Amino acid sequence: MSLRADAQKIIEAAITAALPDTAVKKALSGEDFSGGKLVLVAIGKAAWSMAKAACEVLAGQISDGVVITKYGHAQGELPNIRIFEAGHPIPDANSFAATEEAIKLVQNLTAEDTVLFLISGGGSALFEKPLVSEVVLQNITGQLLACGASITEINTIRKRLSAVKGGKFAKLCEPARVFSVVLSDIIGDPLDMIASGPAYPDRSTSREALAIVQKYGLVIPQEVEQLLRIEPPATLNNVTTKITGSVRQLCVAAEKTCRELGYKPMILTASLSCQAREAGSFLAAIAQYHQDTEQSLAFIAGGETVVQLKGKGKGGRNQELALAAAEGIASLENVAVFSVGSDGTDGPTDAAGGYVDNTTKQRLAEKGISIFEVLENNDAYHALQAVDGLIFTGPTGTNVNDLSVLLIKR
Ligand SMILES: O=C(O)[C@H](O)CO
Numbered sequence: 001m002s003l004r005a006d007a008q009k010i011i012e013a014a015i016t017a018a019l020p021d022t023a024v025k026k027a028l029s030g031e032d033f034s035g036g037k038l039v040l041v042a043i044g045k046a047a048w049s050m051a052k053a054a055c056e057v058l059a060g061q062i063s064d065g066v067v068i069t070k071y072g073h074a075q076g077e078l079p080n081i082r083i084f085e086a087g088h089p090i091p092d093a094n095s096f097a098a099t100e101e102a103i104k105l106v107q108n109l110t111a112e113d114t115v116l117f118l119i120s121g122g123g124s125a126l127f128e129k130p131l132v133s134e135v136v137l138q139n140i141t142g143q144l145l146a147c148g149a150s151i152t153e154i155n156t157i158r159k160r161l162s163a164v165k166g167g168k169f170a171k172l173c174e175p176a177r178v179f180s181v182v183l184s185d186i187i188g189d190p191l192d193m194i195a196s197g198p199a200y201p202d203r204s205t206s207r208e209a210l211a212i213v214q215k216y217g218l219v220i221p222q223e224v225e226q227l228l229r230i231e232p233p234a235t236l237n238n239v240t241t242k243i244t245g246s247v248r249q250l251c252v253a254a255e256k257t258c259r260e261l262g263y264k265p266m267i268l269t270a271s272l273s274c275q276a277r278e279a280g281s282f283l284a285a286i287a288q289y290h291q292d293t294e295q296s297l298a299f300i301a302g303g304e305t306v307v308q309l310k311g312k313g314k315g316g317r318n319q320e321l322a323l324a325a326a327e328g329i330a331s332l333e334n335v336a337v338f339s340v341g342s343d344g345t346d347g348p349t350d351a352a353g354g355y356v357d358n359t360t361k362q363r364l365a366e367k368g369i370s371i372f373e374v375l376e377n378n379d380a381y382h383a384l385q386a387v388d389g390l391i392f393t394g395p396t397g398t399n400v401n402d403l404s405v406l407l408i409k410r
Pocket residue numbers: 120121122123124125151155185186193194195196
């Protein structure tokens with residue numbers, strides 16, 4: 001089989017292993033929701049598939065529900081559930097309208113009732129009732145996404161500008177109990193940061209929020225600065241939280257498939273979090289060191305890199321990572337690097353990620369495309385498109401960070 005076919009198999013197996021279906025059912029098994037009303041709120045890119053699993057396991061018990069997911073991520077009707085699609089990564093009018101529906105749903109519940117709250121990454125944009133105007137929120141979100149801030153830094157700011165993030169949605173549910181099930185898309189599974197922690201006590205501080213503004217030179221109006229000085233709730237008494245899956249599953253499934261395909265696999269890390277370009281160069285450097293191997297090798301890294309936008313091109317962190325690796329593997333033989341977002345979307349593109357091999361640099365050069373220039377312009381999408389290096393999966397139904405793999409085939 002070709003390197004490309006191997007990559008395809010590894011990607012499919014890893015994403016399938018990270019689908020939330022079984023994990024959500026396991027998290028709900030043995031739980032007793034009788035006694036009062038059970039309503040469901042699901043947010044994030046995996047909201048629909050998490051809600052589907054909950055509906056299957058709690059058949060007939062859920063009296064009403066709201067699912068808020070990204071455009072194109074809903075896959076059909078669910079019993080007693082209203083499904084909304086909205087903007088990501090920048091919230092839009094549909095995010096706000098759908099969030100109002102979720103808030104209405106949890107108002108007037110009693111202490112006997114339960115809100116089953118299914119949280120996945122992407123929730124920060126999709127689930128939002130802003131404390132500032134739409135224009136201000138979109139402007140600040142845009143600055144945060146472009147400046148190279150980590151997701152923890154971004155969400156430290158976001159939760160202070162919101163009436164539902166930073167534990168505030170759980171407060172709105174009171175006196176009802178909130179049973180929340182979380183699919184993690186942040187390294188280390190910080191529950192107060194995943195989807196900006198709408199049902200988890202905040203652990204960040206206003207001092208940190210203001211330091212982030214300084215660090216990245218964000219331009220903020222005075223009303224925002226005032227909001228950043230207000231601490232979200234640090235304690236919540238009505239919430240139980242279960243975490244159901246993370247990037248580790250992706251890595252372990254990739255490792256298993258690599259082994260089945262004849263590679264000797266090694267998981268390098270499940271917490272890759274540097275600049276995308278650096279991660280790509282690092283994987284290429286590993287390939288260089290092992291170029292004389294007689295055995296097929298696979299090096300696996302899970303996590304989520306960042307891109308500091310400088311250019312006006314189109315791309316995503318996975319595409320940048322792969323393209324950056326193409327330079328360093330160009331003189332080797334039978335080597336490939338690929339990187340994909342488990343949710344099926346890499347940056348603001350329709351691709352899940354990028355694939356390169358040792359021929360990519362040469363093929364790009366024949367088309368007059370310089371890797372260096374493309375990376376400077378953050379335009380990996382068009383370069384990879386020119387050499388058939390884009391990976392497409394469509395929305396996958398899960399969201400547990402990214403998988404990056406180096407294959408050396410012998
Ligand atoms: O929605 C978000 O905030 C990110 O996906 C991290 O969870």
